[in-house]
Amino acid sequence: MEQKHDILSRKDIELLVNRFYERVRKDDFIGYLFNDVAQTNWDKHLPKMYDFWEVILFGTGNFKGNPMQVHKELHEKSPINETHFEHWLMLFHETIDELFEGNNAEDMKSSSASIAKSLMFRVLMLY
Ligand code: HEM
Numbered sequence: 606m607e608q609k610h611d612i613l614s615r616k617d618i619e620l621l622v623n624r625f626y627e628r629v630r631k632d633d634f635i636g637y638l639f640n641d642v643a644q645t646n647w648d649k650h651l652p653k654m655y656d657f658w659e660v661i662l663f664g665t666g667n668f669k670g671n672p673m674q675v676h677k678e679l680h681e682k683s684p685i686n687e688t689h690f691e692h693w694l695m696l697f698h699e700t701i702d703e704l705f706e707g708n709n710a711e712d713m714k715s716s717s718a719s720i721a722k723s724l725m726f727r728v729l730m731l732y
Pocket residue numbers: 635638639643644645646650653654657669670671672675676679685689690691693716717718720721724
């Protein structure tokens with residue numbers, strides 16, 4: 606088997622994001638939020654997510670968006686809760702571990718966990 610390496614480039618981010626949302630779309634617990642509620646246009650969403658993670662991980666690229674607003678609107682259409690966030694995070698971390706290994710992979714797990722927490726608190730107004 607090929608040795609795993611760290612997340613080092615935009616190409617690596619693209620692979621990770623593609624693999625993650627392939628799982629999300631088919632997921633019994635959160636898939637419907639994308640497929641039915643948001644009716645996600647994947648050709649737009651995926652490049653946006655490459656940009657998002659490129660900024661978070663490498664400080665390069667140009668993400669334009671408003672995640673707080675987007676998730677609030679989603680929650681208004683179809684309520685999401687802590688379990689959805691935990692599940693999202695579990696799938697994300699599993700996908701990272703499946704493909705990569707190293708400091709950036711670990712950083713991505715911890716930054717996704719803290720963003721998930723802050724999104725969750727603000728979207729669900731738990732503060
Ligand atoms: C309960 C967990 C989550 C669900 C169900 C969810 C769902 C969604 C949906 C449906 C969209 C809109 C896609 C579209 O344009 O159709 C979206 C956008 C987005 N999500 Fe999430 N998400 C979750 C958690 C997270 C987390 C934890 C992060 C970051 C670590 C994140 C980052 C983003 C970003 C950056 C966007 C793009 C925002 C924009 O367009 O301005 N999401 N999400």
